[in-house]
Each structure stands twice: as structure tokens, then as C-alpha cells.
Amino acid sequence: MDFLEGLNSQQREAVTHVGGPLLILAGAGSGKTRVITHRIAYLIHAHGVPPWNIVAVTFTNKAADEMRERVEKLLGGSYSLRGLVVSTFHSFCVRLLRRDGARLADVRPGFTRDFTIYDEDDQLAVIKAVYRHLGLDEKHFMQYRAALSRISYAKNHKQTPDDFLKSAKDPKSRQLGVVFEEYEGRLRQANALDFDDLLLETVRLLQFDEDTRRAYNERISHLLIDEYQDTNRSQYELMRLLTQTHQNVCVVGDEDQSIYSWRGADIRNILDFERDYPDAVTIRLEQNYRSTKTILAAAGAVVANNKERKGKTLWTAGPAGQKVGIYQALDGENEALFIADTIDRLISDDPSDRVAVLYRTNFQSRQIEEALRRYGRPYKVVGGFSFYQRAEIKDVLAYLKVIVSPQDSISLLRIINTPARGIGKSTVEQVERYALEHDLDLWQAIVRMLEEKRFPTRAEAALEAFRKLIEELREIAAVEPVDAVIRAVLDRTGYLATLKRDDSPDAESRVENLEELANAAAEAAERGEGIAEFLDHAALVADADSVDEQAQISLLTIHNAKGLEFPIVFIAGLEEGLFPHIRSLESESGMEEERRLCYVGMTRAQKRLFLTWARYRRRFGGGHSEPCIPSRFLSEVPAELTEALGRNEPAEVNLAAEQFLVRESVRRTTYTGKTYNSLDNIAEFFASRGRGREVAPPPPPQAKPVVVPPPAPPKPAARSSGKLTTGSVIQHPVYGRGTVVRREGDGEDAKLTVSFPGYGLKKLIAKYAGLKTGK
């Protein structure tokens, strides 16, 4: 096994330098994932390091899975990788706390290893409750999110509510200190940890509990940390605490790609590594294997405007490539149409090219999605509104949380009257008041109040039924696997029945989502996961984990694009106030971070890069357009590396020349219904549009629109749907060819489960999906 083959000399050095701290400064596209995976394989193979002595930390779960697979592949199956830990910091901490966290109770009273994880929505619910209790409101005091971010900042800087109160000078800060205090109190009472706590409490445990610390130090002989530039203070301390015995820590990062300071990432961690570990060896990877010379030079010129950096020069042996395309659109719609039109042409030329459309904020995806739909081009959106954020999913998960941890009052509040079971606002308030007075969690309060017969008869019956329900579910949970528990929740709470009674398309998709959740649970159960692990997974999945690298067109924020590469990249919305974002304009450091973000975005491109901006953009859906100033980043790209598209070169793209004409036709065809943000919903999209309406046949799919094609309407219902049986091959307007794997019902109303290569299983209603029998 030769792990050094195909590596350049710096990469080799990074792989083979063993013993002592190592800092790898890896520029964009310099093959750092490759270095890490090869290094792990090398440690195991050449140095006989047992896999269970190695811990590698990555930024996303997906990156972790991939890294593991790549190491496995490198070692060619001749080693078992049992015990090798590759995960995110957060997953690592959760596992550590669940396994060895019992003694944390000594420093965090009430803590048990069954703790719940509070995500941002839960945190918001806590803050809202605290505000309500203190008689504060968002308008006169502070926005919920602002308060949360201040609290998070304080926590990450090792401030307790007490410290905070002591250092508070003005009344507002003092008030916030009280909010902070109560926020922490409520989390403790619920035995819940927020995302900050997961890291912080692990640090505290390791500091306080010498046995655990020693055990982990002995076990971990080699620690590797990816994306080191985005670690925060607790992650840094964790690294220090875990490398006390062996100092074999290898960190890989690039200060030019630090884009998470708002999450506490501290760029000093990487800038000061050599000071923290005086015997550290530093290796620079400066050869880029990803982008063309032009793209690299353009991105480098932008980031060169930053002052806070070590400074490095990336070079590539690759071709010069085409110039960076810059397009000035009239407005957001026109920008989206330009992007869709250009993608359509590029993909028609070379279907193997994958394209990414990157943007600063999620809301920008909407218009681009609409434009792509009009061109009939399937796409995948990463992030935005994720599966686990949907109300129905959160509801069911809240039931699970309450089942596992009765103290979890936030989840309890969520489900106490969902579906409606006669426990109204006033009853809930009564319970809350009682709980507060007697220092109980809500569940305890309910039980006690029932015993003391404190409710009017109607409320009492409802609450008694609720208590029974939860207790029954708990009994089921004690013996049954997760998926069975979810089924029980869906059935016994009447949740599913309530949804099924509702015949809106919305309710229908909710049922499907729940179906999906149950499937996911069944898979988890097969892997031997319990409820707690399933919940952990749901809490720790990231948007970026859902990236589909096969997708031909991906829409995602630049943040989510970190670590990825695409042959063709568009960055949309390069306007002052949007990118750089308005909230970063005030401070120099905020500005520099935006610039790094721009650098990250640009360096995702392998062959072709387009930067677009709009002269007018609407802030809110219905409002009027506001004029925009082109982003400063556009002018930081040297003019000789760019070419203006549209306006001056109608041959290149016809849209600009016809801008106003385009707008006319766009106005007529704009779809004003619900927004859909993922490919999964496209079938539904077509379905709801086709309902009860006469529609013209769609344009031929491959037609090259000169200006803007009419929206691709759904194809008329296939008359032949009666013939569709298991095994039939059909043609879908979006997913292409697929095979029917299951059928429920007959004729036009038949529900089909179809397997589409590249998209997986999709459930379709024959009548609405616009299917044709394929050849």
C-alpha cells in the first residue's frame, strides 16, 4: 500500500510527519481532505496506530462519513476500522456526555445522561417564556434572537449569569442578565443542553473529572481537526484537554476561509497555534488542484484586500480557463432568469457538468427556483427549511422527547394540546403558574395538580387523559423500538387521524413527511439505535449533510458550500447590503468575514464562475423594488479577468437586450402560489397547479428558449394510468424516467411509488404527476 503516490511534496510531508503538533495551512482546493484521509491511513498502516486511538473531527456529519469511507477504501479492507472516531465536535461531545457524563451532575446539579438537546426553536421558546414571565416584550426590550445571541456570546466567553450581572452597567444589560439567569435556570430544570452547552459542559466535565480526562487522554493518541479556522473557544479548550498526554494533534485550516465568527469561531485559534504549541511544525499547501488560473487569481485578488491574514499565494498548474462572467440584471427576477437560462444552455452543451448557484441568504433561492422550474430543470436546494424543522416532525419528536425525559417542559408545552384535546390556554397558564410557584417542571405540576384536584371537571378529564396517554407511551417506549414508538404516537394521540380528516394538500404532504420519519426511524432501529440516539441524530443533522453531490443543479448558501466543489458556479446577489450583508457593514472584522465568504464562494468553482447582481431588488414580496449598488467585491476582481455578460453581448445571452419584454412575459407567467423549496415538493407543485385546470401542452423539453419560455405546465393526466403496474417504466416531467415499484388504488387516483435513478423513491398521484409511459 503506497499512500504517498500522487501526492506533492508538501502533501507527503503533511501525511508522514508523525509525532508532535502539526499545523497544516491548506489553501482552497489544495487537497486537504486527501491529506487527512491519507494521514489516518498512514498512521494505521505504517505506524501501527490502532484505529481506536485516532479521533478525527470534521465540520459536518457528511464530511465525517465520507472521510471514514475514504480511509476504508485506502486501506483496502485489510484493516478493521472499529473504534476509529470520525465525527463532528458536537456529535463527539454528545456521545461523550451520554456515555461518561454522569459525574457532570456534581457541577451541574440535576444533570443526567438522559439530557435533551434544545435546538434554536426550543431556545426561542424558552426565551419567549422568560420574556412573558418577566413582563418583557420584543419591541420594547430586545429581539428574541438578539437576546439569544448575546447569551450565547456570554456563554462562549465563560460568563455565568452572575458574572454577566456583575459587569452589567446599564439597565438594559442588567435586565438581559436576568433573562440570561432565568434562561439557564429553565434549561437546567428541563435537563436540557443547548448547542453551546454540548461543548461547554464537555469541557467542564473534562476539567473537573480527572478520571474521565485521563481515560480520554490515554485513549486518544492522535487527534485530527479539520476546518480548524472555524473552531471556537470551547472547541479549542477541548483540543487542549484531549491532548495533554500525547501532543499528537494535527489541525488543518485556512484563515482565508474562516466564516463562522458569528458562531463564536475564533480566528486566533489558527493564527496562534504555533504559540500554543511551540514545537508545532507548520506545512503550507499552496498548490490548487481545483480551479482555473483565472478563477484562482480573481478570488485571490478579492481576499487580498483583507488585513487579518497570514497571507499565502495559491498557484495552479491548470489552464487559464474562461473569464469570470459578470452579469448586471435589471432586478431579481431577471437575475434568476439569466441564471436559469445560462444553466440551461451550459447543461445542454455538456450534461456532465454540475452547477451550483450560491447566495448569501436563503430567501434568494426562491426566485431562482421559480426560474429553474420554468425551464423545467430539476434542482436540489440545500438548507432553507429543513425536514426536521417542519411542524409535524417537530411535534412527533417532541412526543418522543417527553417520553424519554418528562422534565422537558418546552417539548411538553408543544404537544400538550397538539392535536387539540381540550387543554386550552388558561389551563396551561394555570399549570405554568403552579409549576413556577412550587419550583416544579410542568409534568410534575400536572401530576400534583391532578392529585390535588385543582382543575375544573372538563380540564381535569382532558389532563387526566393526557397523563394516561404519555404514561402508556412510556411503557411502549420501554420495550419497543423507535419506529414502533413513533407509530404508537401517531395512532394513539390521534395525530394521524386528525391530519387524515383534513383533505388539504398540505395535510397530505404532512402525512407523507411523517411516513418518511417513521421510515427513518425503522432504519435507525435496524442499526440498533434507540430513541435517544434517534433524537440526537435529529438534533445534530445539518443542512449541509443533505448535499447531494450527484445533483446536476444545486442551490445553497455559500456557508453550506464550504468544502464542496462544482465545475460551474454562480454567485447571485452581489449587492452592497446583501453581500456584503448589511449587518456586517459596520465593523471592519465583519466586512473581512464577508470578503472571506466571497472568497470561499468563488473558490468552489472549477471551470466557470459567474457573478451576478441586480440593479433593483424587492425586499419583501409585495413591496416595491429598491435600487441597489453593486457589491464592492465585484470591483475587487481585476477587470482583465472578467467579461460583462448580457447588456453588451446580446449574442451571449439574449435576456438583457429584451429586459423589459422579459418582464412583461414574466409578469404574466409568474406563479403566485405557495413556495416550494425542495425537489421533493416538485411533484406536489405540479400536482396543485394542474388541479382542475385546462392546460396547454408543454413546450418540447429540449427547446432552447430565446427569451423566456412560457412556464412548463403539467402534462395532461395520462389516460393510460390504468395500465401502470409494478414494473412499468414511466416518464416524469421533472425526474425523468423511472420504474413503478408499488401501486395503491386504481386508475387516475392511483398512488404510485416510483423509483427514479438519481432521485430515489417518489410517491406520485397518477392523475397529477403528468406521467407518460416511457420506452
Added chain:
DNA sequence: TGATTGTTTGCTCCA
């Protein structure tokens, strides 16, 4: 109590 309607207000980025 709970569903329906009316009104307001708002857009970072994310594990």
C-alpha cells in the same frame, strides 16, 4: 376552547 379571520411585521449565516 378552538377555529377562523384580521393584522402586523419582517431577511442573515448554522451545529
Added chain:
DNA sequence: CAAACAATCA
């Protein structure tokens, strides 16, 4: 425009 909240009515 659309979610979130408030107010109103059954």
C-alpha cells in the same frame, strides 16, 4: 408575500 401573532366569534 407569508409566517406569527392578536382578536374575534361560534
